[in-house]
Structures are given as structure tokens and as C-alpha cells.
Amino acid sequence: MLNAALLCKNGNLITLLENCKSMCDFKQMHSIMITFGIPLIQEDVFVSKFLSFAATSSITWTMLIPSSFSFLTKLYSTGTPSLEDAVYARKLFDEMSQRNLVSWNSMLDCYVKCREVLLAREVFDLMPERDVVSWSSMIDGYVKGGEYYEALAIFQKMHGSGVNANEVSMVSVLNACAHLGALEQGIMMHRYIIDKRITLTLVLRTSLVDMYAKCGAIDKALTVFRGASVKQTDVLIWNAMIGGLATHGFIHESLSMFTEMQNTSITPDEITYLCILSACAHGGLVNEAWYFFKCLTRNGMNPKTKHYACMMDALVRAGHLTEAYTFLTQMPMEPTASMLGALFNGCINHRNLDLAELVGKKLVELEPDHDGRYVGLSNAYAVIKRWDKARTLREAMEKRGVKKSPGWSFVEILGSTHRFIAHDKTHPQSEKIYDIMNFIMKQLTDVGFECHMIASLIL
DNA sequence: ATCTAATTGT
Numbered sequence: 061m062l063n064a065a066l067l068c069k070n071g072n073l074i075t076l077l078e079n080c081k082s083m084c085d086f087k088q089m090h091s092i093m094i095t096f097g098i099p100l101i102q103e104d105v106f107v108s109k110f111l112s113f114a115a116t117s118s119i120t121w122t123m124l125i126p127s128s129f130s131f132l133t134k135l136y137s138t139g140t141p142s143l144e145d146a147v148y149a150r151k152l153f154d155e156m157s158q159r160n161l162v163s164w165n166s167m168l169d170c171y172v173k174c175r176e177v178l179l180a181r182e183v184f185d186l187m188p189e190r191d192v193v194s195w196s197s198m199i200d201g202y203v204k205g206g207e208y209y210e211a212l213a214i215f216q217k218m219h220g221s222g223v224n225a226n227e228v229s230m231v232s233v234l235n236a237c238a239h240l241g242a243l244e245q246g247i248m249m250h251r252y253i254i255d256k257r258i259t260l261t262l263v264l265r266t267s268l269v270d271m272y273a274k275c276g277a278i279d280k281a282l283t284v285f286r287g288a289s290v291k292q293t294d295v296l297i298w299n300a301m302i303g304g305l306a307t308h309g310f311i312h313e314s315l316s317m318f319t320e321m322q323n324t325s326i327t328p329d330e331i332t333y334l335c336i337l338s339a340c341a342h343g344g345l346v347n348e349a350w351y352f353f354k355c356l357t358r359n360g361m362n363p364k365t366k367h368y369a370c371m372m373d374a375l376v377r378a379g380h381l382t383e384a385y386t387f388l389t390q391m392p393m394e395p396t397a398s399m400l401g402a403l404f405n406g407c408i409n410h411r412n413l414d415l416a417e418l419v420g421k422k423l424v425e426l427e428p429d430h431d432g433r434y435v436g437l438s439n440a441y442a443v444i445k446r447w448d449k450a451r452t453l454r455e456a457m458e459k460r461g462v463k464k465s466p467g468w469s470f471v472e473i474l475g476s477t478h479r480f481i482a483h484d485k486t487h488p489q490s491e492k493i494y495d496i497m498n499f500i501m502k503q504l505t506d507v508g509f510e511c512h513m514i515a516s517l518i519l
Numbered sequence: 520a521t522c523t524a525a526t527t528g529t
Contacts, residue, residue: 083520126521165522172523196523231524266525299526334527341528369528398529 273304376406
């Protein structure tokens with residue numbers, strides 16, 4: 061079949077498809093087509109060949125229909141599924157005479173994959189019966205759609221309807237808990253897994269590690285992680301653990317976990333590097349960040365935008381602003397607004413106002429309709445007391461018709477110093493905002509933080 | 520013989 065792939069590239073698609081003798085062959089063809097980027101949806105040939113296979117196949121009709129259908133829905137929901145694909149699958153589904161639980165589940169999954177939660181729910185509600193797969197798909201649909209509370213609610217309903225959760229449902233539910241930072245719920249789910257003797261597969265264990273890490277219970281994450289022998293682990297669970305440690309400020313633990321990983325046969329991937337770069341950035345370890353950044357390419361990986369963003373953050377946090385700027389201009393891709401934004405904030409924090417002006421201008425150019433970008437730049441002008449420039453900027457903003465959202469400032473946490481930047485005196489709630497800022501500053505001062513207002517400006 | 524699942528600087 062691998063040779064077939066090469067032929068396929070040369071356009072011998074139809075012959076290959078005609079040689080497909082089983083479902084398995086079609087599946088392989090499917091993956092080959094994805095690999096070579098042959099647009100499937102437009103490929104009527106594939107569908108027609110598949111259907112003619114289905115029609116002449118010796119498997120029982122009843123069995124064939126749902127299995128073909130589920131195969132087809134998978135076909136239309138792989139890669140970058142769109143509503144169009146779901147519509148096509150739905151057409152097939154509506155024309156089917158022999159629907160069973162599996163085909164319903166396939167239709168449901170198709171909507172979930174296409175991020176059509178409402179349509180998925182419609183199918184879910186219409187299903188004559190539901191098994192654990194139906195419930196799991198629906199839960200996952202809500203998780204993917206960011207409706208985490210709804211996901212938890214559906215899980216409760218499943219529990220109430222007497223369907224037992226399995227490891228797949230638990231993965232989605234834990235995902236919801238992780239996103240919500242709902243530690244209590246997460247612990248309950250963990251208990252549920254133990255009580256119901258749900259198999260702790262590697263995927264499920266990873267979800268537990270991730271959930272505990274995201275909820276800030278790093279010790280619990282570690283316990284779950286250590287519950288597996290090295291042989292039972294893969295790069296994903298290591299990433300979850302290394303990344304979890306990094307985001308919670310356990311820099312040394314994160315890096316030594318990485319060292320530990322390198323003593324196994326598991327190879328770090330680009331996500332692993334992203335995690336340790338993030339650890340370095342958080343810990344102000346610029347040299348280490350450079351080292352790991354270079355490791356990436358040395359190990360045959362391509363640094364992505366995220367790696368560049370992380371590396372730049374490491375430079376910015378360490379106050380290497382000029383270096384950060386050079387780094388940014390020499391990247392093989394255009395800097396994202398968030399990267400420029402990070403650099404800009406770094407410039408303000410480290411009082412490099414010349415660079416702040418330069419970067420601030422670029423930000424306004426890049427996002428001319430983003431009110432925050434104007435505010436940011438005028439903060440910089442306010443600090444150097446260039447009210448003329450601030451005024452010109454305001455005029456440019458007005459000319460473009462950019463609406464300024466409530467003139468509420470932002471709070472920057474830098475070490476133990478809290479800085480309050482920008483206070484918009486033209487805002488109708490100006491006095492109130494000023495009071496609130498002072499109030500927060502007083503609260504922070506009372507608990508031992510050092511605070512000060514950098515600028516109060518007219519925009 | 521058919522359906523559901525994990526890690527990311529944002």
C-alpha cells in the first residue's frame with residue numbers, strides 16, 4: 061500500500077480505488093489521500109468507488125450500511141471539517157433506511173468534529189437510544205465548544221440515566237474540570253474512576269495529570285504521574301507534567317523532569333521544548349532558553365511561532381530588550397500582535413521608552429482598530445511626558461473611528477511591584493476609576509506589595 | 520465488522 065501511495069501521487073487514483081477490496085483498504089486510501097493533500101470532499105471518485113464497493117460487498121446489507129455510513133462520516137469530518145461536510149453526511153444519514161445506534165453515534169460525532177454543538181445536541185436529543193459512546197461524544201462536544209458547565213451537566217445526566225462512564229467519557233469530563241480550574245469536581249471525578257474501577261489508561265492518566273496541574277494541585281499531578289512506570293508513559297504525559305510544573309513556577313522541577321525524561325527512551329517533541337522554554341522564560345533563565353531553543357533545530361525540529369514567542373518572552377523578562385527586538389525582526393515569520401504586545405509591556409516595565417515607542421507604533425499599525433494598542437502607546441508617551449504625541453495619537457484614533465472601551469487601566473505584576481498605568485480622565489467614570497485604583501493599591505500595600513501609579517493621562 | 524478520548528505562549 062505504501063507503493064500505492066506513490067502511484068497515487070502521480071494521479072493513478074482511480075485504479076487504486078478500484079483495487080480496494082475491503083474496508084481496511086479504503087481506510088488506508090483515505091489516510092494516503094490525507095497525507096498527500098488530495099482534497100477528499102471534492103473527490104467524488106472516492107465516494108463513488110467506495111459506494112460501489114459497498115453495494116457489491118458480501119457483508120450483510122444491514123451491517124454494511126451503518127459501517128459504511130460511519131466510515132463516510134469519518135471521511136467528511138477528518139482534517140479540517142466544515143459545516144459543508146456535516147451537511148453532506150447528514151444527507152446520507154437522512155437517506156439511510158437502516159439506522160442503528162452506531163450510525164446515530166457517527167452522525168453525532170460528525171457534528172461534534174465539525175464544531176456544530178447545537179446540531180450535535182439536536183441529534184443527541186432525537187436518538188432513540190444512547191450508549192456510553194453517545195454520551196461521551198456529547199460531553200466532548202460541549203468541551204470542544206468551551207461549554208464546560210454544560211459538559212459537567214451532561215455527565216451528571218448520563219450518570220443519572222444509568223449509563224456507566226468509561227475512560228473516554230472521563231477524559232472529556234476531566235478536560236472540562238481542567239478548563240474550569242474546578243479542583244473539587246476533578247477530585248470527585250478521580251474518586252469516581254477509582255470507585256467504578258475505570259481502567260486508568262495512559263490517555264486517562266494524562267488527563268488526570270493535566271487536570272490536577274491546571275487546577276494548581278501540582279503535588280497530586282505528580283502523584284498520578286508517578287503512579288505509572290516509565291514504560292507505561294509516552295511523550296504526552298511527560299509534556300503534561302513538565303508543562304504543568306513550568307506554568308506553576310516550579311522551574312527547577314520542570315527542568316529536572318526534562319532531564320529525567322531524556323534518560324528514558326522517549327524523545328522530546330516540539331511541545332516538550334515549548335514547555336521548557338516556557339519554564340526558562342518564567343524563571344528568567346535566558347541562557348538556558350537560548351540553549352534549548354537551539355536544541356530544537358539541532359534535533360531536527362522546526363521552531364514554530366510559539367517557540368519564538370516563548371524565546372522572546374524569556375529575553376523580555378530578563379530585560380534583554382534590544383536583543384528581543386532584534387530576535388523579533390529576524391524571525392522567519394511575521395511577529396504576532398501578542399508578541400509585540402509582550403515586548404511592549406517589557407519595554408514599559410524596564411523603562412526602555414524609546415523602544416516602547418517604536419514597538420508601540422508597530423502595534424498600532426498592526427492592529428489599527430484595537431483601542432488597547434493606542435492606550436498602550438499613549439501610556440508610553442505619558443511616562444515621558446510627551447503630551448503632544450499623545451494628542452496626535454488620540455486624533456489618529458478618532459479619525460479612524462476607534463471606540464475606546466472603558467478607560468480602566470491594567471495592573472501589571474512584576475516581581476513584588478504592582479504598577480498602575482494609565483488613567484483616563486475623559487472617561488465618564490473617571491473619578492470612580494481613580495478611586496478604585498487607589499483602593500486596590502491600598503489593599504496591595506497593606507499585604508506588603510509595593511505599588512505605585514506610573515501615569516495618569518488624558519487620552 | 521462499525522462509533523467516542525490526552526499535552527501547547529494565549
